[in-house]
Amino acid sequence: MMLQLSGVHAHYGSIHALHGVDVAVQVGEVVTLIGANGAGKSTLMMSIFGQPRASAGRIVFDGEDITALPTHEIARRGISLVPEGRRIFPRMTVIENLQMGAVLGEEMNFAVDLKRMYALFPILEERCTQSAGTLSGGEQQMLAIARALMSRPQLLLLDEPSLGLAPLYIKKIFQIVRELNREHGMTILLVEQNAHHALRVAHRAYVLQHGEIILSGTGSELLASPEVRAAYLEAGQKTETAA
């Protein structure tokens, strides 16, 4: 087991956002968490990083209890995050952003990793000396993913990577998620509102509602489940065709 959350509770100020959540991620899997706005998806993701810290329960990564570790120590264990809203460093150049992502890596690997990222995201090579803030939303998302990959993580957390992107970019992002997993063997935990795309790429999935897991299963099981269809897919499909 690569990552195991058991009975995790989390609070945002006085709001009790997670009510004892159990989530597991195995090596080589893509696991996705779907749910409506405010279901606690991002809270769950960030609580793995101790932001906010889990108020009860245990988070174990690679056999080690990381529940109480400081955020940067958790990153050092080999977890990398693509945060919600991308959170790139806007006034720094694309290449400086990638250097920041490589802070934990060996210096000698930097050039190799940079080339790998440029191969994966050619647009980043074109823009390498531009300030990251001047990139388009989709390009920024790619930069955020590339930045997270620069540390050669064992586990990649993707928090709403398709948020606010044009349909073409959404497709591209999910292609990359698939490629990273199927070709490079990257283990990925993906939080998405875009249930349709997320379930298709995921091996397993959890449905989160009001801070609790109400359903789990393989991606195709959930895609076929009438409850999921009614709650997350039909509406999602409609807005997608409308957009």
Next chain:
Amino acid sequence: MATLVLATHTISPAARFKDAVAVAFIALLLGIPMIGLTTVDQGGTLRVATRWPTLFAFVAVAFAGRLILRFAIDQFKAHQLTRERAVDVTTVASASGRAASPLLTWVGWAALGVALTLPIFFSDNRYVVDTATTVLIYVMLGWGLNVVVGLAGLLDLGYVAFYAVGAYTYGILATQFGWSFWEALPVAGAMAATFGVILGWPTLRLRGDYLAIVTLGFGEIVRVILVNWTELSGGPNGIASIPRPTFFGLELKPPGDDPTFASFFGLEYSPSHRIIFLYYLILALALITNVFVSRMRKLPIGRAWEAMREDEIACKAMGINARNVKLSAFAIGAMLGGFAGVFFAARMGFISPESFTFSESAIILAIVVLGGMGSQLGVVLAALVLVLLPELGRDFAEYRMLLFGAAMVMIMVWKPGGILAHREPTMRYVAEGDSR
């Protein structure tokens, strides 16, 4: 796939030096018969006399001139090359505001040239050199605070505390224990850095307005302690007769028993020696600060400062220890402020808490903000404006500060990001040869 190399000058400094030596040698060969030897009419007979000092000056000028010329040519070539390559490889990147940088580089070098030669042109004008020294103190303080505010994004309203710590450390060490300027300088820097860490600890979780208020309080605490701890700091009376810095052990004072600067070099004593020496001293300190800070920016720690300014949570998620990064910014900023404080104490010969009030912090912060956060050259321009404006405004008597305030408002209206809001990338990659 592009091979990545850092843009370099076309000729190394060593090669440039060799070139200049060769030119100087030719100048010497030509100069011996043409300048070094001359004939004089002495009692009806012609005799050969020598003029070695003139020859030496001639050779020195040729050497320096060649060095400067080569350097200028290389700079120009390097810029052209960088641009051509950049356009070749990344058309998009070259369009994104890097065009402004060669001009700024030239402005920077020109400013350095003016700074280096200023006392030569105004050697008999004490007022000008004194004012320039004040400007340089603020430039140095601005560069120090720039690390904290401009790079790390930590709003510090109590920076003057570190300036005071540096000044008092030197004042006490010199008057109580007989330390010299050069001995006290590193100790005072370390002391100020320690205070930086002490201030940093409790503020680690604070940001923005809250951090500003706590740092403001810290600045006041230091000042109030200096006023009240009379045994240590002399209280409101301050510390007087602080020794001046020496030039490698030679004092700059009227001739006495010990060898002085003037007697050692066989010069006639003039009070302007000390003024000019102090000017060059702060210029050297400021330049070291500048080089130091620009080097730091290119190191991982400097990048971490800037990333911390941009997004703290993202930084932590990259595995960066936010505590260490913030404390290092506080410590280094404080250390530079401490150095400036030592110089201030040595220049004035007298310090009291009155020199370290909140308004000093405000002026230093204004220099950083007006200059454009994080911009080194911007700090110089802003320091010039903020120090010279009140000086130039002396004719307006009581309206002076009004004009000063109005000018500050105008700058912020006209340039909301500061005089130089453009951020220099820490690294320039150019692709070598045919890359795509």
